[in-house]
Amino acid sequence: MKRSGITFFLSAIGWAAAAGAWEVRYSPVHPSFDQEILIQIRGAKQGAILHWGVNAVGTLWAQAIPAYRPPGSVMEGIATRTEMEGPDERGVLRLRLGPFDNTNQLVRALNFAIHWKDGTWSNKDEKNYNIPVSFGRMEASPEEPTINDRVVVRVRRSAPGGLLRWGVNAENQLWQPPLKAYWPPGTFATKDGLAVDTPISKPDSNGTSTVVLGPFNRAEQVVRTLHMAVHWDDDWDTDAGRNYNVEISLETGDDAPEVRLLSPQDQEVIIDNPLVQLQAERAERAEMWLNRRSIA
Numbered sequence: 148m149k150r151s152g153i154t155f156f157l158s159a160i161g162w163a164a165a166a167g168a169w170e171v172r173y174s175p176v177h178p179s180f181d182q183e184i185l186i187q188i189r190g191a192k193q194g195a196i197l198h199w200g201v202n203a204v205g206t207l208w209a210q211a212i213p214a215y216r217p218p219g220s221v222m223e224g225i226a227t228r229t230e231m232e233g234p235d236e237r238g239v240l241r242l243r244l245g246p247f248d249n250t251n252q253l254v255r256a257l258n259f260a261i262h263w264k265d266g267t268w269s270n271k272d273e274k275n276y277n278i279p280v281s282f283g284r285m286e287a288s289p290e291e292p293t294i295n296d297r298v299v300v301r302v303r304r305s306a307p308g309g310l311l312r313w314g315v316n317a318e319n320q321l322w323q324p325p326l327k328a329y330w331p332p333g334t335f336a337t338k339d340g341l342a343v344d345t346p347i348s349k350p351d352s353n354g355t356s357t358v359v360l361g362p363f364n365r366a367e368q369v370v371r372t373l374h375m376a377v378h379w380d381d382d383w384d385t386d387a388g389r390n391y392n393v394e395i396s397l398e399t400g401d402d403a404p405e406v407r408l409l410s411p412q413d414q415e416v417i418i419d420n421p422l423v424q425l426q427a428e429r430a431e432r433a434e435m436w437l438n439r440r441s442i443a
Contacts, residue, residue, distance in 0.1 A: 169238075171261075171276060176290040177393070179283025181248045184257065188231065188240040197229050197242050198268075199259035201252070203277065212252045217244070228262070247280055254280050255387065284384045285377060285391045293396045294364040300347075302377050305356035307349050313360070313375045314342035315368070317392075326368040331358065347377070363395055366434040366441070370395050 169190035178184045188195060200208025201215075210225040220229040231240040247254035257278040260270040270276065288299045300311060314322025322341045334345040347356040363370035373393040376385040434441055 171271075173278055177281060177286065177391075178245070178278065179281045179286075180254060181246045181283055183243050184245045184278065184280075186231075186242045186244065186259075188234075188261065189238065191234040191238050191240045194234065194264040195231050195240055196262040197231055197259050198223070198226050198262050199229065199244070199257065200226050201247070201254045201258060202256055203258040203275070206275065208258050209252075211254075212249060214249045214251070215244070215247060215254070217242075245280075256280055279389065281386050281389075281391065282384070284386065285375060287373075287375075287391070287393045291396060292361065292393065293398050294370065295362050295399060297359050298361045298373065298393065300358050300360060300375065302347055302356040302358075304354055305347065305350040305377075306379055309347040309356055309377055309379050310344040311347050311358050311375060311377055312337070312342055312344055313373065315363070315370045315374065316372055317374050322374050325363075325370070326365060328365055328367070329361070329363060329370075331360065342374075361395075366436045369397075369436075371397075 169188055169192075172187045172189060174185050174187075175182060186197065199211070201211050202209040208225055210222075211227050216227050217229050220227050222228070229242060229244075231242040233240040244257065245254075247257075257280060259276050260268055261276075262268055284303055286301050286303075288301070289296055292298050302309060302311070313325070315325050316323040324336065324341060325343060330343060331345050334343050336343050345358055345360075347358045350356050360373065363373075371394065373395055375391040375393075376383060378384070
């Protein structure tokens with residue numbers, strides 16, 4: 148049986164300057180210290196220099212060591228300035244940085260602003276762009292899962308008896324416990340009630356353990372973010388306190404159930420109990436939940 152959960156939201160893909168304008172993207176989505184990071188600016192009308200540093204504390208960057216600076220880079224104070232390639236015929240600028248695996252400098256974040264060829268600057272909400280760089284102990288596949296995907300979590304450098312500590316939809320750094328219907332076999336709640344522990348598999352010949360989570364498509368709890376750490380008794384990996392975090396997209400494919408809201412209409416004021424009408428296609432049943440209560 149297919150079920151459809153409904154929520155209303157505004158979202159953006161990548162870092163966009165404005166509707167129809169340029170946007171910043173990078174891959175992989177969750178880079179680790181041993182991976183190269185590809186930074187792209189799509190929709191660019193001119194060339195640009197990436198003005199960058201690492202390990203920002205607030206707005207203060209650290210200087211990247213020479214081993215991390217691409218050929219042709221110049222220094223300006225603590226910042227490295229590297230010209231981006233392009234734009235090409237599609238209006239894409241590109242620059243590859245990393246891997247950041249030199250033992251002389253541990254990199255936990257890549258920070259940058261954009262200095263355009265015409266002399267103007269761009270950053271993200273006046274706070275500069277920030278790409279977290281992890282230790283790479285844990286990875287999720289697919290990198291950008293939807294609510295209908297099964298998320299395969301792989302733990303490198305693992306050992307027998309490991310537990311995945313996980314929760315969802317963090318607010319003010321506090322996780323929410325996942326709905327019990329989302330728990331894999333063997334899962335149990337933590338003492339504080341904010342998360343659950345799920346056993347991970349025994350390590351394979353490469354020392355990697357796995358566990359599968361999701362799909363997160365039940366109407367009773369719409370999951371937008373997944374938060375994880377791993378531990379073996381009191382031996383923890385929380386990625387230096389940041390945890391491993393994955394965004395869950397509400398996007399669905401062409402063959403997924405489609406639900407249209409017939410009433411209430413846009414801008415209509417609702418008092419107390421709303422009378423809601425839905426029209427569902429390619430679904431045996433559709434539900435709409437509000438404040439943990441089914442209303443349609």
